[in-house]
Amino acid sequence: DQQVKQNSPSLSVQEGRISILNCDYTNSMFDYFLWYKKYPAEGPTFLISISSIKDKNEDGRFTVFLNKSAKHLSLHIVPSQPGDSAVYFCPLPNNDMRFGAGTRLTV
Amino acid sequence: NAGVTQTPKFQVLKTGQSMTLQCAQDMNHEYMSWYRQDPGMGLRLIHYSVGAGITDQGEVPNGYNVSRSTTEDFPLRLLSAAPSQTSVYFCASSSLDRGQRYNEQFFGPGTRLTVL
Numbered sequence: 001d002q003q004v005k006q007n008s009p010s011l012s013v014q015e016g017r018i019s020i021l022n023c024d025y026t027n028s029m030f031d032y033f034l035w036y037k038k039y040p041a042e043g044p045t046f047l048i049s050i051s052s053i054k055d056k057n058e059d060g061r062f063t064v065f066l067n068k069s070a071k072h073l074s075l076h077i078v079p080s081q082p083g084d085s086a087v088y089f090c091p092l093p094n095n096d097m098r099f100g101a102g103t104r105l106t107v
Numbered sequence: 108n109a110g111v112t113q114t115p116k117f118q119v120l121k122t123g124q125s126m127t128l129q130c131a132q133d134m135n136h137e138y139m140s141w142y143r144q145d146p147g148m149g150l151r152l153i154h155y156s157v158g159a160g161i162t163d164q165g166e167v168p169n170g171y172n173v174s175r176s177t178t179e180d181f182p183l184r185l186l187s188a189a190p191s192q193t194s195v196y197f198c199a200s201s202s203l204d205r206g207q208r209y210n211e212q213f214f215g216p217g218t219r220l221t222v223l
Binding site: 093098101 | 111140142147148149150151152155163165197199210211212214216217
């Protein structure tokens with residue numbers, strides 16, 4: 001059974017510091033991995049992706065790291081801003097895309 | 108483009124009532140899905156569809172029916188509402204272009220449903 005786990009339900013970071021959000025996969029046989037962000041009372045929005053053949057992808061303040069051997073995905077936000085306060089998800093990119101509980105970031 | 112639209116935005120039902128949550132997209136996306144969001148549970152997939160005439164169950168399909176008669180519309184039906192179905196419901200869509208690296212899902216604004 002393919003699963004994704006975000007072991008930290010919440011994270012609090014001071015403005016200007018780095019935020020690190022983590023995901024662990026039980027099966028890493030995907031071509032890409034995704035991060036979504038969700039504000040209260042809104043639907044999730046796509047944030048950043050990474051191809052499985054890469055170990056890093058940057059987009060402005062957001063960088064995603066992929067460690068395939070460890071089946072571990074992380075999102076770094078530097079510097080963190082109050083507007084980054086949201087719930088972050090790393091869903092499995094299947095047809096039945098499952099989001100899980102996510103990690104609530106408070107800046 | 109309006110993107111993904113959902114109606115109504117808010118709804119209050121009594122136990123046992125039925126209703127249909129509407130979802131429409133104007134991006135010609137093959138894939139559409141329904142999620143519910145509950146405190147501490149995150150987003151859970153109810154049903155999804157990879158094209159007109161094709162639907163499949165997600166994580167929590169019980170109590171919900173769907174159909175996909177057109178590419179644009181993917182209504183979610185509650186046949187006999189229960190208090191456990193009180194939630195915020197999100198509809199989403201994406202393309203299924205195999206040539207793309209990934210298929211970003213676009214979400215609607217949500218429907219907040221309360222079942223008394």
